Amino acid sequence: MDKRVGAPDSEQLAPAPARALLLGTGLATLLVLLVVFYYPVWTVFENAVLRDGYGVFSALTDPLAAVTPDVLLGVLSDPFFLGAAHTLFEAPLRVPGGAAAWAVEFLATARPALAARPPFVVLVHDAGTVDFGLFGFTAYQAVLSTVLSVLLGLPGAWVLARFEFPGRRTLKSLTILPFVLPSIMVVAGFVATFGQFGTVNNVLAWLGLGRVQMLYTLEIVLVAHAFYNAPLVTRMVGTAWENVNANAVETARSLGAGRLRSFTDVVLPQLVPALAASALLTFVFTFMTFPIVLGLGGLRLATVEVWLYASVNQLDYETAAALGTLETAFSLFFMYVYLRYESRRASSGTGKPLSRERLLSAGSLRDWLTRGGVGAYGVVVLVVFVLPLASMVLASVGGLSDPTLEWWRMLVERQAGSRTQPSVAVRNSLLFGLGALALALPMGVVVAAFSTRGGRLRKLGDTVLMAPIAVSGVVVGFGLLQGLVFGVEIGPYRVSVVGPAVVVMAHAVAGYPFVVRNVAPMLERIDSRLVEAARSLGANRARALWDIELPLVWPGVVAGAAFAFAISIGEFDSTVILAGENAYTMPVALKRFLVDKTAGPSIGPAAAMGTVLLVVTALSFVVIDYVGGRYRP
Amino acid sequence: MKRRTYLKSGGAAAIAGLAGCLNVTESNDATTADDTTADTTTGTTREPDEPLTVATYDSFFGDEGTAGHWLKRAWEAEHDTTIEFTAPANGINEFISRKKQNAGIDADLFVGLNTGELVRVDEELPDARLFDTVADDLSHASRIKDSLQIDPRRRALPYDTGYISLVYDSTDIAEPQTFDDLTKPAYEGALLAENAQTSDPGRAFLLWTIHEMGEDGYLDYWQDLVANDVRILDDWQPAYNAYLNNERPMVVSYSTDQVYYHDEGQLPHHQIGFLNDQGYANPEAMARFADTNQPETAAAFMDFVLTDEAQANIAVNNVQFPATTTADLPDEYDQYAKEPPEPVTFTYEELAGNLDGWINEWARQIASS
Secondary structure: OOOOOOOHHHHHOOHHHHHHHHHHHHHHHHHHHHHHHHHHHHHHHHHHHEOOOOOHHHHHHOHHHHEOOHHHHHHHOOHHHHHHHHHHHHOHHHHHHHHHHHHHHHHHHHHHHHHHOOHHHHHHHOHHHOOOHHHHHHHHHHHHHHHHHHHHHHHHHHHHHHEEOOOHHHHHHHOOHHHHOOHHHHHHHHHHHHOOOOHHHHHHHHOOOOOOOOOOOHHHHHHHHHHHHHHHHHHHHHHHHHOOEHHHHHHHHHOOOOHHHHHHHHHHHHHHHHHHHHHHHHHHHHHOOOHHHHHHHOHHHOOHHHHHHHHHHOOOHHHHHHHHHHHHHHHHHHHHHHHHHHHOOOOOOOOOEOOOEEOOOOOOHHHHHHHHHHHHHHHHHHHHHHHHHHHHHHHOOOOOOOOOOHHHHHHHHHHOOOOOOHHHHHHHHHHHHHHHHHHHHHHHHHHHHHHOOOOOOHHHHHHHHOHHHHOOHHHHHHHHHHHHHOOEEEOOEEEEEOOHHHHHHHHHHHHHHHHHHHHHHHHHHOOHHHHHHHHHOOOOHHHHHHHHHHHHHHHHHHHHHHHHHHHHHHOOHHHHHHOOOOOOOHHHHHHHHHOOHHHOOOOHHHHHHHHHHHHHHHHHHHHHHHHHHHOOO | OOOOOEOOOHHHHHHHHHHOOEEEEEOOOHHHOOOOOOOHHHHHHOOOOOOEEEEOOHHHOOOOOOHHHHHHHHHHHHOOOOEEEEOOOOOHHHHHHHHHOOOOOOOOEEEEEOHHHHHHHHHHOOOOOOEEOOHHHOOOHHHEOHHHOOOOOOOOEEEEEEEEEEEEOOOOOOOOOOOHHHHOHHHOOOEEEEOOOOOHHHHHHHHHHHHHHOOOOHHHHHHHHHHOOOEEEOOHHHHHHHHHOOOOOEEEEEOOHHHOOOOOOOHHHOEEEOHHHEEEEEEEEEEEEOOOOOHHHHHHHHHHHOOHHHHHHHHHHHOOEEOEOOOOOOHHHHHHOOOOOEEEOOOHHHHOOOHHHHHHHHHHHHHOO
């Protein structure tokens, strides 16, 4: 399969079909996006911007009459949503006065607190008392979550990139695992780990330190957000670190730069873009957070998404649409910033990576100190990542105090012809995951190929194509229900989409931006002369993509594949709506077992299903990484 | 869905075959028209083998030991029609939206409707008929307890009820006797409740406090609860899970809790607390979709649900109380399922026009405190 430029067989492929293939894939991508994403999401947003009775077409012909700012303005000028900032929209002329009042209020609360307590504690507790409104609070917790995720994720990137130890590669592929875990299970794991009588508190009590109330605080919500997002930081920064060219570092060292100097001058600049990109993604994700906040913090820590979900539940579509529109505009802005950052990630080659130190052998005192640091970090990782998962697995066997195999027996019984059979859930999940992968990979690669071709409005176009990341799951799920499951009237017919195929499409749409984001930057870094050489030797654009570019960006494709698969496995909101009664996946089965009346009020059956999900997906990621790492097209 | 007028014309079939996921129907399908009368003669058009589709919630059916499983087996032993259950992710909201968009109702009856949901149905669909009146045709409908009737128009018929109460750990705290007790220092940081926007027991508890404190007083009362550190999680599962993890000694739950926990060792940890000697009744009802094409079978099934044998089995399997006066519960179950001395609830008329406003005000207050 390892074809070279100008190899005889490259001329046998006629240019026209290959070109048509590329174009066709591009058009198919657009069509899928239109059907499973843009149209459904639009059906939600139109409630916020269009007057009653106006549809897409009437809005296009006469936008002045159709579009109304009323609903959006209603939300924007409500102090509940915007806090002190609502005056910006309610009475723009009074803003300077309003801003001054806000600043005075903030200083009045924060200053005495600063004298008494460390800044971080003040930031978490006392800044929260200022009237932020729902949007302000949501952004505020997202900033704190991002900071914590970066702090927790960075050392991981360093360890994975700079040290060699048994199981490093497996560990690296497992960093994506938290991504797929259903929040209901993570909440249960966190309660069991950080609760009043959870593992951590039991250890503290045993050490004679006393119990600490951790649940229902903003802090525990932040830690849970870090659980989901720190691995993302680790993964993205770690990959950038591995791609740092060792020659540049060696040159710097030979020119007299010390370890620190060569790090800050050569390595760091190459990590910053990946760091900024992962931080922005974390910010967008945690801005749209919802089940974690409700499950670990409660309604008092409500975010915009919590309100959006409640509005949908009460069929208050106007509020839901307005919140969704504002939230999406906000996230899209950050996606745009992210893409600008990403384009600066160019420069470095993948030539010669830095050599890794062996973690398990140490010579000097300095080495020992470093190992000590890694060990301490390992303990933190154990507490934040491993304990909650271990708690879930433990819950599936009834816990330490009351061990039982009842729930596993129940899973086996369910296998024998019940509404929800575990093996069917596993099979569906894997099939949908593979299907989504098969769709998302070409979609992502083609979009990446188009997006690196340049043009003035490219970043804007990219942002629009990245929208599936920036639109909240509630909006997408709701739009899919209204737009696809209920169907649209085309002439005298009502056409609705149901069944596994549309689930796969929806998963692919949610996953393909990650393929693009992993592939596009690497594609951009390829020396354009290589492609030009191939083209001058007779290869068409599609051929050059397949033979030259794809092998060079393969690590990005593998990383994107892992993400696309992970999204598909973990997706719940739209799956449960689209798949109907029989095409259930592992998370849907887990949810059904959670409310299984025959088991009583126990999380045991769901924990057992969660353990199955954990094992199946962990194996899948190791396989993706193992196969993908060796295979070259 | 396939049983509706399914176009077999070449083009449509080709599209459906191609994607395997497209469903094409005539959009002026008579069954989706709003003005269809409950004309029982439409029953003649149905295919005899067609199953009766019952829309409900997840935990109602499934395996051995659920109410739905028992109903299906018992019904199918005596009738030719099979029962097919389905649990739409958004419950009754899905059918309201479908009706609004003229998208066709692909179920014959709905099981698991509470008063607030029925109010929402009527408020969202003032001109359309989602359900039709069926009570007059049923021989067992007169057995339903008057106190549980939720529908003045007799479309929705209650089939069971639960009582919202407190469940508390008597080894940790004393039983709270009144609502005011909950705001006292003895119960500071003790109570776990659920979000009334998204959870059934959470909404019932909020309504109970409104019933007690009045429309003008409930927000102040909740302010006191918040000051006393009440915790409001999103649903019953996480709240109850936190309770089981000893996170807090008291949780808003159901008065049937001891059905699960009646071992000698567990009983002290699972005591039922009836505030003011009350419990908030949350009747569950069933109703027939006006668009069904087998109205007779649907009515016969509803009548079957109200028989004494079905009532006892639903109550035990669904861990609730029967809705009829004549059903007999097994002694063992009767002993552990506790009924409040004074059941209270809001009627349809009391909730109409108020419910969403009450919940919204409440949620805004909690979220901004």
